[in-house]
Amino acid sequence: MKTLKFFIAIMALTISTVAFSATKTESIKVSGNCESCKARIEKAAKVSGVAKATWSEKTKVLTLVYDPAKVKSDDVQKKIAAVGHDTPKFKATSTVYNALPGCCKYR
16 A cells, blocks of 8 residues: 555656646737637647747736747747748748738737
8 A cells, every 4th residue: 555655646746747847938019919819829820839828918917838848939929920920030921911900900
């Protein structure tokens, strides 16, 4: 029984250490205006390797929690720009930006 408890304790410690060390949190400025923008930005940001993506309409900041071994911040920013929202590194094309609903135009 002692061995089983010890084994479970070691496994729990190992799993929690791996879980906490595998993620990175980053704040990225993303242009947008409204709830529609929020939904579009968060959907575009949720690619494989992203654990959480939350955009604030008030601050215009996307809080991104991701595994840098699986995805790069630049890859996520490219996806966001591809749906019409500018980031510090990547700008939406005029064609994609012009297709946004009027309430979402920020330029």
